[in-house]
Amino acid sequence: MGSLKMRPSPSMGExxxxxxxxxxxxxxAQKPQTLPGAEVLMRALDEQGVEVIFGYxxxxxxxxxxxxxxxxxxxxxxVRHEQAAVHAAEAYARSTGKVGVVLVTSGPGATNxxxxxxxxxxxxxxxxxxxxxxxxxxxxxxxxxxADTTGITRPVTKYNYLVxxxxxxAPAVHEAFTIARSGxxxxxxxxxxxxxxxxxxxxxxxxxxxxxxxxxTAEPDREAVKRAVAAMKKARRPLFYTGGGVIxxxxxxxxxxxxxxxxxxxxxxxxxxxxxxxxxxxxQYLGMLGMHGMYEANLAxxxxxxxxALGSRFDDRVTGRVDAFSPxxxxxxxxxxxxxxxxxxxxxxxxxxxxxxxxxxxxxxxxKEPAYAHQADLAAWWEQIExxxxxxxxxxxxxxxxxxxxxxQQAIRRIYxxxxxxxxxxxxxxxxxxxxxxxxQFFRFDDPNRWLTSGGLGTMGYGLPAxxxxxxxxxxxxxxxxxxxxxxxxxxxxxxxxxxxRLPVKLFIINNHYMGMVRQWQELLHGSRYSESYSDALPDFxxxxxxxxxxxxxATRMEELDDTIRAALNHDGPxxxxxxxxxxxxxxxxxxxxxxxxxxxxxxxxxxRGAKVTREGMMLV
Amino acid sequence: xxxxxxxxxxxxxxxxxxxxxxxxxxxxxxxxxxxxxSLTVAPVDEHGKQSRVNIVTTGSLADIRxxxxxxxxxxxxxxxxxxxxxxxxxxxxxxxxxxxSSGEPxxxxxxxxxxxxxxxxxxxxxxxxxxxxxxxDKLDSFIELMRPLGLVEVSRTGVAAICRGPQTxxxx
Numbered sequence: 140m141g142s143l144k145m146r147p148s149p150s151m152g153e154x155x156x157x158x159x160x161x162x163x164x165x166x167x168a169q170k171p172q173t174l175p176g177a178e179v180l181m182r183a184l185d186e187q188g189v190e191v192i193f194g195y196x197x198x199x200x201x202x203x204x205x206x207x208x209x210x211x212x213x214x215x216x217x218v219r220h221e222q223a224a225v226h227a228a229e230a231y232a233r234s235t236g237k238v239g240v241v242l243v244t245s246g247p248g249a250t251n252x253x254x255x256x257x258x259x260x261x262x263x264x265x266x267x268x269x270x271x272x273x274x275x276x277x278x279x280x281x282x283x284x285x286a287d288t289t290g291i292t293r294p295v296t297k298y299n300y301l302v303x304x305x306x307x308x309a310p311a312v313h314e315a316f317t318i319a320r321s322g323x324x325x326x327x328x329x330x331x332x333x334x335x336x337x338x339x340x341x342x343x344x345x346x347x348x349x350x351x352x353x354x355x356t357a358e359p360d361r362e363a364v365k366r367a368v369a370a371m372k373k374a375r376r377p378l379f380y381t382g383g384g385v386i387x388x389x390x391x392x393x394x395x396x397x398x399x400x401x402x403x404x405x406x407x408x409x410x411x412x413x414x415x416x417x418x419x420x421x422x423q424y425l426g427m428l429g430m431h432g433m434y435e436a437n438l439a440x441x442x443x444x445x446x447x448a449l450g451s452r453f454d455d456r457v458t459g460r461v462d463a464f465s466p467x468x469x470x471x472x473x474x475x476x477x478x479x480x481x482x483x484x485x486x487x488x489x490x491x492x493x494x495x496x497x498x499x500x501x502x503x504x505x506x507k508e509p510a511y512a513h514q515a516d517l518a519a520w521w522e523q524i525e526x527x528x529x530x531x532x533x534x535x536x537x538x539x540x541x542x543x544x545x546x547x548q549q550a551i552r553r554i555y556x557x558x559x560x561x562x563x564x565x566x567x568x569x570x571x572x573x574x575x576x577x578x579x580q581f582f583r584f585d586d587p588n589r590w591l592t593s594g595g596l597g598t599m600g601y602g603l604p605a606x607x608x609x610x611x612x613x614x615x616x617x618x619x620x621x622x623x624x625x626x627x628x629x630x631x632x633x634x635x636x637x638x639x640x641r642l643p644v645k646l647f648i649i650n651n652h653y654m655g656m657v658r659q660w661q662e663l664l665h666g667s668r669y670s671e672s673y674s675d676a677l678p679d680f681x682x683x684x685x686x687x688x689x690x691x692x693x694a695t696r697m698e699e700l701d702d703t704i705r706a707a708l709n710h711d712g713p714x715x716x717x718x719x720x721x722x723x724x725x726x727x728x729x730x731x732x733x734x735x736x737x738x739x740x741x742x743x744x745x746x747x748r749g750a751k752v753t754r755e756g757m758m759l760v
Numbered sequence: 761x762x763x764x765x766x767x768x769x770x771x772x773x774x775x776x777x778x779x780x781x782x783x784x785x786x787x788x789x790x791x792x793x794x795x796x797x798s799l800t801v802a803p804v805d806e807h808g809k810q811s812r813v814n815i816v817t818t819g820s821l822a823d824i825r826x827x828x829x830x831x832x833x834x835x836x837x838x839x840x841x842x843x844x845x846x847x848x849x850x851x852x853x854x855x856x857x858x859x860x861s862s863g864e865p866x867x868x869x870x871x872x873x874x875x876x877x878x879x880x881x882x883x884x885x886x887x888x889x890x891x892x893x894x895x896x897d898k899l900d901s902f903i904e905l906m907r908p909l910g911l912v913e914v915s916r917t918g919v920a921a922i923c924r925g926p927q928t929x930x931x932x
Binding site: 293299323352476480 | 776780825826835836
C-alpha cells in the first residue's frame with residue numbers, strides 16, 4: 140500500500156491543488172463533463188475501483204442513494220447502525236487490502252460513525268467515509284440533522300473535507316482515496332452538503348486532478364538500513380518484533396518477512412495487529428508479545444540484545460513499564476510514520492519508510508555478506524527460548540467430565556482447532572476483552588489479512604459488523620466472530636444485516652455472564668468488588684438468533700462443546716452459538732500495569748511468580 | 761523518553777490556506793497535551809494560498825521533536841521548521857500597551873517608552889497607547905515596568921520568526 144505514490148506537485152509552495160482546474164487553466168484537458176453532483180460522486184467512486192459501500196440512508200444523502208439506485212456497478216450493503224458501517228468497511232479493507240467505503244447521513248449519521256473512524260485511525264485502516272450535510276446555505280443555522288461534522292471528525296480522521304464548490308467534488312474524492320491508502324493508511328471523511336450532490340458539478344478524472352504530495356512515501360534511507368543490518372549481524376540474542384505495518388505493506392512484504400526471518404534464523408514475535416504476517420505455527424514464531432502475550436515472547440523481548448521493530452509502534456499494551464522495556468537491546472525501528480520514532484521508546488537506529496521496502500532492503504544487505512558470526516550464541520539464545528516455551532504458559536486445566544463446565548480457553552481453542560480441520564480459508568473477527576486475548580493466544584494464522592480485531596481503540600462491538608465486512612468481501616470463506624456476551628450486545632442489531640444478505644457468519648459468544656476483562660481487573664486491582672461488571676438480564680441468545688432468522692445453538696457442558704462447534708461450522712448459513720463457560724476465569728499470562736516484561740503473572744497452573752500491582756500501576760489502564 | 765529541562769521553541773509552518781487548517785494544527789496541540797505559548801498566522805504568498813504559522817511552544821528536546829513530527833503528518837502542512845534547533849533566527853512580536861495615569865507616573869511612563877523606543881500611537885490627556893516591537897523578553901520587561909505606572913490593557917501579536925542569513929524555511 141505504501142508503494143502507491145501520489146504524483147508529486149511541481150514545486151513546494153504551489154500547494155493549492157484543490158482549486159478548480161477548468162479547461163481554460165489546463166489547456167490539454169478536455170472540457171469536463173457536467174453531471175448532477177451525486178452522479179459525479181458515483182463516477183469518481185467507480186474510477187477509484189469501489190465495489191462495495193457500507194451505509195445507511197437519511198435525508199441529507201437521498202440524492203446519493205438515488206444515484207446509487209440508478210447504477211449497478213457499485214453494491215450497497217445496508218447496515219443497521221452507522222458505527223457498524225464503519226467497522227464493516229474496516230474489516231472489508233483489512234481483509235482485502237482495498238479502501239473501505241462508508242456512506243452516512245448528516246448529524247446523527249455522522250456522529251454515529253465517529254467511533255469507527257477513530258478505530259480505523261488507531262489501527263491504520265484505509266477508509267473513505269462520505270457523510271451528508273445540510274445545504275451550504277443552512278450550515279451554521281442549527282438546521283435539522285446538522286452537525287459540525289468536519290469539526291467533530293477532525294481528530295478522528297487522517298484528513299477530512301467539506302465540499303463547498305461543485306468543482307471541488309471529484310478532486311476531493313480522488314485525493315481522499317490517495318490520502319487514505321498512501322503512507323500510513325487511515326480514514327478520510329468527505330462531508331457533502333445536499334446542494335452539492337443535487338446541483339451540477341464537473342467530472343474530473345483522477346488523472347486530471349492535481350494532488351498534494353503524499354506523506355510517508357519516500358524511499359527508506361539505504362544507509363540507515365545498512366547500519367541496522369550491521370547491528371543484526373553483530374546480534375547474539377536478536378528478536379524481530381513486527382506489527383500491523385507489515386500487513387499494510389501488503390502480501391509481498393509478508394512474503395519477504397518470511398524470507399528475512401528464515402535467512403537470519405532469528406526468533407520473531409508479533410503485535411496483536413500483525414498476526415499472519417509471519418506463519419503462526421512456524422517454529423521461529425514466538426506468538427504475541429505484550430500484556431497478555433506469550434511468556435517466551437515477553438522474556439525474549441526483555442532479554443534480547445538487538446530488537447528489530449518492523450511496522451510496530453511500541454504501544455503501551457506491548458511495552459509494559461517503559462523504563463524497563465527491553466533494557467539491554469540495540470533497538471532498530473522501521474516505521475512509515477516518522478512521528479512513531481522515539482515517541483515512547485528511544486531507539487538506536489530509526490528507518491522511516493514502508494515496511495515492505497525496508498524488509499526488501501534488509502534482505503539485500505544481509506545477503507551481501509551472508510556470514511553471520513554468532514551462530515553459537517544464537518543457538519544458545521534459542522535454547523533459552525525453548526526453555527521458556529517449555530513452561531507452556533497457556534496451559535489451563537479443563538475438567539474433561541462430560542457434564543463439566545466449559546472453560547473459555549477450552550471453547551476458544553476448540554473453535555480454532557475445529558475451524559482449522561475444515562480446511563477452509565478462515566477469517567476471524569473478535570470483540571474486545573478476555574475472549575479477544577484468548578483468541579489472540581490460541582488462534583494462529585498462516586496468512587495475513589485473516590485476523591480482524593480492534594487493537595488501538597479496543598472497541599467493544601467491533602466484531603459482528605467486522606464479520607459482515609469480511610463475509611461480504613469473501614463470500615466463499617469461513618467467517619467467525621469470537622465474541623463476549625457483553626461486547627456483542629453493543630452491535631447485535633447487525634444480525635439483521637447478516638440475515639438480509641444471507642451472510643453465513645458464525646458468531647461464537649463466549650458467555651461468562653461478565654464483562655470478563657473488567658471483572659478480571661476488579662479481582663486483581665479492586666479487591667474483587669465487581670462493580671457493574673455482571674451481565675444481568677441477558678437475552679436468550681438462541682431465541683435471539685432465531686428471531687433474526689439465524690440458527691441458534693448452545694453448549695453448556697463439555698460433552699456438547701465439540702459437536703456444537705462442528706454443527707455451527709457445518710451449517711450453511713448464519714449461526715449464533717451461546718457457549719456458556721465458567722464465570723471467574725482470568726486471562727493469563729498477564730503483565731500487570733506498571734510492571735516489566737520479566738514480571739509477568741502466570742496462570743494458577745504455573746508456579747507463582749510475577750509482580751504485584753503498584754499504586755502507580757493502578758493508575759494505568 | 762528521558763526528560764531534559766523544558767525549553768522554549770519556535771516552530772514555523774507553511775500550510776495550505778484552507779478552511780480548518782488552523783483548527784487541525786491547534787487541535788493537534790491540545791489533543792496531545794502540547795503547550796502553545798503564542799501563535800501567529802497570516803497568508804504569505806502572492807496568491808494567498810499558503811499561510812505561515814509561527815508557534816512558540818515549550819517542552820523537552822524530545823517533546824519538541826515529537827511535536828514537529830506530529831505536525832509534519834498533517835495533510836495541509838507542507839513545511840515544518842524548528843527555528844530554535846535549526847540555526848540562528850530572528851523572532852519578534854508587537855504589542856500595544858495602554859497606560860492610564862497622570863502626573864509623575866504619566867511622565868515616567870513616557871520616559872521609559874522613549875528608552876524602549878516605543879511609539880505612542882494614541883494619546884489623550886489621561887492615557888497613552890504605546891506600540892512596541894521587539895523580542896518577547898523586551899516586551900515582557902516593558903510591560904512589567906508599565907504595571908505600576910497605570911497599565912490597564914495589553915494586546916500582543918505573538919511571535920513572528922524567520923531564520924537568519926540566506927536560508928529559508930524551504931531550504932532548512
